[in-house]
Amino acid sequence: MNYHWNWDIFFQTIPSGDETYLMWVIHGLGWTVAISLAAWVIALVLGSLAGILRTVPNRRIAMIGDVWVEFFRNVPLLMQLFLWFFVVPELLPRDLSLWVKQDMPAKEFITAVLALGLFTSARVAEQVRAGIQALPRGQRNAGLALGFTQAQTYRYVLLPMAFRIIIPPLTSEFMNAFKNSGVAYAVGVWELVFVSRQMVEETGGQVIESLLVPTVLYIVCAYAANRIMAVVERRSHVPGFIVAK
Amino acid sequence: MIQIQNVSKWYGQFQVLTECSTSISKGEVVVVCGPSGSGKSTLIKCVNGLEPVQQGKIVVNGTAVTDPGTNLPKLRSHVGMVFQHFELFPHMSITENLAIGQVKVLGRSQDEARERGLKLLDRVGLNAHANKFPGELSGGQQQRVAIARALSMDPICMLFDEPTSALDPEMINEVLDVMVELAQEGMTMMVVTHEMGFARKVANRVVFMDQGRIVEDASKDEFFGQPRSDRAQQFLSKILNH
Numbered sequence: 001m002n003y004h005w006n007w008d009i010f011f012q013t014i015p016s017g018d019e020t021y022l023m024w025v026i027h028g029l030g031w032t033v034a035i036s037l038a039a040w041v042i043a044l045v046l047g048s049l050a051g052i053l054r055t056v057p058n059r060r061i062a063m064i065g066d067v068w069v070e071f072f073r074n075v076p077l078l079m080q081l082f083l084w085f086f087v088v089p090e091l092l093p094r095d096l097s098l099w100v101k102q103d104m105p106a107k108e109f110i111t112a113v114l115a116l117g118l119f120t121s122a123r124v125a126e127q128v129r130a131g132i133q134a135l136p137r138g139q140r141n142a143g144l145a146l147g148f149t150q151a152q153t154y155r156y157v158l159l160p161m162a163f164r165i166i167i168p169p170l171t172s173e174f175m176n177a178f179k180n181s182g183v184a185y186a187v188g189v190w191e192l193v194f195v196s197r198q199m200v201e202e203t204g205g206q207v208i209e210s211l212l213v214p215t216v217l218y219i220v221c222a223y224a225a226n227r228i229m230a231v232v233e234r235r236s237h238v239p240g241f242i243v244a245k
Numbered sequence: 246m247i248q249i250q251n252v253s254k255w256y257g258q259f260q261v262l263t264e265c266s267t268s269i270s271k272g273e274v275v276v277v278c279g280p281s282g283s284g285k286s287t288l289i290k291c292v293n294g295l296e297p298v299q300q301g302k303i304v305v306n307g308t309a310v311t312d313p314g315t316n317l318p319k320l321r322s323h324v325g326m327v328f329q330h331f332e333l334f335p336h337m338s339i340t341e342n343l344a345i346g347q348v349k350v351l352g353r354s355q356d357e358a359r360e361r362g363l364k365l366l367d368r369v370g371l372n373a374h375a376n377k378f379p380g381e382l383s384g385g386q387q388q389r390v391a392i393a394r395a396l397s398m399d400p401i402c403m404l405f406d407e408p409t410s411a412l413d414p415e416m417i418n419e420v421l422d423v424m425v426e427l428a429q430e431g432m433t434m435m436v437v438t439h440e441m442g443f444a445r446k447v448a449n450r451v452v453f454m455d456q457g458r459i460v461e462d463a464s465k466d467e468f469f470g471q472p473r474s475d476r477a478q479q480f481l482s483k484i485l486n487h
Contacts (some may be wrong), residue, residue: 141295142332146346146398147322156345204400238336240380 009203010213017077021199028195029217035112035191036221040174042117047124052154054125055132065125072122078183081115085187112184120177127169131162162214164236171229175222182218246271246293246402246433252301254287254304261269261287262298263457269402274434276444279454280480285437286329287408287456292435293317295323306401325395325403329411331387333379339366339390340375343397351398358397365393367425392423409440415424441484445469453477 010022046068053065072080085108089100100107135158143153163170185194192214199210247269247363254262262284277285292294292304294310294317303310308320312396333342343362347353353361366372369389371382379387388408395403405424409417428434428447438444444451444465451468453461453476461477463466472478 061287136330136332138328138330138332139334140268141290142328144295144318145293145321145324145328146347146394147318147328149318152349156349158333160332172335238380239378240382241335241378242247 003208005209006206009206009209011232012203015202019181021133021203024195024211025192025201025217028190028192029107029212030216031184031188031189031191032178032181033221035116035184035189036115036178038113039181040177041118042113043120043124043173043177046118048123048128050121050125051128052132052159054129056150069122072118073131077115077119077180078120081112081183081187084115085111091161108184108187108189111187112189113180116177116180116184118182119236120173123173124170127173128162129165131166132158132222135161164238167229167233167236172224174229175224178221178225179218246262246273246306248302248437249288249292250302250304250305252298254291254296254298254300261457262291264301265457265459267452267459267462269435271433272430272431273449274436274447275425275450275452276448277435277437277452277463278439278444278480279460282452284457285454286406287428289404289435289437292404293321304479318350319486322346323401325398325400327391327395327403327405327408328390329407333391333394334389335379338344338376338378339371339382342379342390343394346394346398347446362393362397363416365382365391365396369393376467382426384417384420387422388412388420392420393407402435403427405434405436405438407437407439411439427477439484453480
């Protein structure tokens with residue numbers, strides 16, 4: 001391999017100012033974390049809601065959940081991002097549309113969070129649905145027979161166990177939120193992918209360094225998400241509840 | 246207390262219940278038996294509205310379960326039910342299992358609910374297990390907790406849906422003993438079971454079902470003495486001589 005390594009590039013200042021590329025990477029990491037966490041909150045809340053809707057006895061209400069999942073699951077993430085960024089503002093009432101296109105603060109960031117959050121929510125919804133349906137049928141009946149309403153049955157009986165069951169796939173989904181946040185570069189958010197591409201162009205070919213450092217940072221983020229979920233899993237362990245190891 | 250009038254029910258095209266009628270008065274113990282697939286579990290689930298019926302009427306303590314305007318949660322809160330697979334809530338301790346309905350449905354305080362729960366736990370002989378979780382108890386113990394949970398709501402009647410058929414043979418009696426005691430105290434009970442010993446001991450009446458119909462509805466002595474239908478005779482000879 002005939003490659004000229006130069007790790008010093010991270011300490012070089014950028015052509016148009018006095019920041020170092022290292023500062024860029026740190027900023028990029030900050031945006032990546034911000035997008036991922038914000039999107040994860042949206043995904044968890046709306047995904048749980050859509051997943052629950054798909055399991056309610058009333059078919060009409062369940063349909064809302066079905067449509068939600070099918071839409072956000074069947075369109076590629078990058079396409080969803082572009083739809084939110086370019087198409088949705090056009091569909092808004094005229095004044096609002098103008099404001100979104102010209103004055104909305106942090107437009108790129110908000111769009112990316114929305115797109116990633118909704119995309120991920122469809123996947124979370126399917127996991128929540130699977131968790132609820134994996135419970136014995138009698139559990140719902142036991143809750144109802146005690147005099148719980150449907151809502152109480154979900155709150156006290158079904159969801160506490162369903163969420164425990166789906167912690168492993170939810171962990172993967174949380175990690176995916178970090179990895180998928182990379183698409184935000186396409187609408188111009190200065191997150192890790194954006195920074196590394198920019199560095200590749202500006203540093204005259206230090207491709208490996210420019211891509212390697214963000215890559216390692218993604219691994220660290222995803223692994224941190226994994227560890228957080230491991231703690232959640234341990235804390236929510238139910239004594240005597242057999243889990244296949 | 247419980248009136249079942251001409252109840253018919255279909256799952257899609259398949260008819261599971263055909264014009265079932267019977268009634269249970271206050272303090273009566275009625276055993277419902279019959280071969281598997283005869284509709285007895287379905288029938289008992291209709292009594293507290295867990296399963297809807299398409300035809301006929303069910304009235305519990307003056308309230309029409311089958312009326313769409315009925316407040317089912319309220320009705321169910323004073324109809325105790327015990328299931329084949331216990332259905333304790335696995336993520337709650339035994340104490341919590343016993344308290345949750347009292348607190349969230351009846352509006353009792355945590356302390357009050359806890360005290361009442363422990364009293365009932367003592368009654369089913371399990372007070373040493375108050376802080377354990379359902380997964381740490383045997384099947385028989387879980388079913389006794391499930392009975393205590395139903396009793397914690399001060400039910401006016403109790404429904405038992407095959408309460409011993411998921412249990413190991415040596416655990417059946419500990420559950421039946423609790424049920425016999427309940428019956429002797431005058432609890433109104435509808436019990437789907439194959440335990441003919443239990444029926445002989447405490448039942449007032451036996452309802453025999455086959456293919457979704459109530460074939461025989463007789464006093465205990467009549468049923469065990471001279472069942473009218475051939476089907477019930479066959480059933481009895483098989484189940485008693487095994």
